Amino acid sequence: SQQGEEDPQALSIQEGENATMNCSYKTSINNLQWYRQNSGRGLVHLILIRSNEREKHSGRLRVTLDTSKKSSSLLITASRAADTASYFCATNLMGAQKLVFGQGTRLTINP
Amino acid sequence: DTEVTQTPKHLVMGMTNKKSLKCEQHMGHRAMYWYKQKAKKPPELMFVYSYEKLSINESVPSRFSPECPNSSLLNLHLHALQPEDSALYLCASSQAGLAAYNEQFFGPGTRLTVL
Numbered sequence: 001s002q003q004g005e006e007d008p009q010a011l012s013i014q015e016g017e018n019a020t021m022n023c024s025y026k027t028s029i030n031n032l033q034w035y036r037q038n039s040g041r042g043l044v045h046l047i048l049i050r051s052n053e054r055e056k057h058s059g060r061l062r063v064t065l066d067t068s069k070k071s072s073s074l075l076i077t078a079s080r081a082a083d084t085a086s087y088f089c090a091t092n093l094m095g096a097q098k099l100v101f102g103q104g105t106r107l108t109i110n111p
Numbered sequence: 112d113t114e115v116t117q118t119p120k121h122l123v124m125g126m127t128n129k130k131s132l133k134c135e136q137h138m139g140h141r142a143m144y145w146y147k148q149k150a151k152k153p154p155e156l157m158f159v160y161s162y163e164k165l166s167i168n169e170s171v172p173s174r175f176s177p178e179c180p181n182s183s184l185l186n187l188h189l190h191a192l193q194p195e196d197s198a199l200y201l202c203a204s205s206q207a208g209l210a211a212y213n214e215q216f217f218g219p220g221t222r223l224t225v226l
Contacts, residue, residue: 033214042201042217043154088153091188098167099215101153 006089006102014110019076021029021105023089030092032072032093037086046074046087056080079109115218117202123224126192134185134202143185144215145177146201154201160185162207192225199223 004017006023013019023032031050049056049065049072056063062075076083086106090099115136124130134143142161146154152223161181174196176188185202199222203215 035217039201040220040222042117042219043203043215045214045216048214096166097161098156102157104153106151 006087006105008105009103010106010108012108012110013079015079017079019079019083019107019109021087021089022105023072023074023091023102025072025089025102026070027092028094029067030094032063032073032092033090034061034063034072035088035090036065037088037104039085043088065099075090076107079107081109081111083107084109115202115204115216117200117218117221119221120219121222121224123226124189124192125226126194128192129188131189132187132200132202132223134187134218135183136204136216136218137183138204139182139214140204140206140216141182142205142213143179144203144205145175145185145187146203148199148201148220157188189223192223194203194225197223197225 011019029051034046036046037043037110047056047058047061047063048109049063051067054065060077065072072089086104088104089102092099116221118133144159145157147157156169157171158177159224163179163182174191178186201220202218205213205215
């Protein structure tokens with residue numbers, strides 16, 4: 001089964017609102033990463049948070065990690081139409097040399 | 112140069128054809144990856160090369176054959192594919208060492224259709 005599960009599967013909000021996406025995972029990790037994918041294109045790395053970190057910021061993005069609950073959240077503040085995309089969390093399992101991607105959240109920002 | 116390039120962008124092939132996908136990066140990354148992505152699904156790892164050596168093969172069928180001729184290039188040779196192999200094939204690269212400790216840079220992908 002997938003290591004990362006995301007919710008919601010789809011999210012539609014108005015421009016200017018905040019968007020929150022959640023990711024849960026099952027086993028211990030080294031780090032957790034968030035990626036964005038515009039329709040049919042390659043993925044763009046957004047942020048990496050290590051297992052000993054609890055929160056990171058990058059511009060309008062805020063990521064939290066709760067290793068006790070095995071969960072992470074991505075908050076996009078003041079959303080823009082250009083934020084419309086699919087967002088994936090990806091986990092690096094302890095001892096593994098690869099990333100495992102969650103199912104993704106499809107975010108739509110309505111003008 | 113922080114770009115990963117992939118050619119071709121689109122590829123249509125028959126089940127008896129032989130074709131190759133190409134990926135190139137000039138960021139000095141020594142880890143390179145092939146992923147397969149079906150519509151509305153997450154990318155699935157196929158292969159990882161580290162320092163030009165195959166380090167991970169995720170039990171991919173032998174009709175997919177990867178090759179890493181040098182530190183900047185990664186190829187995926189395709190032969191006798193099936194229609195269910197139609198997907199977006201993504202190449203990525205990252206800094207050397209353990210693949211998942213670093214962010215990965217993705218190319219735009221090759222949209223493959225097998226008839």
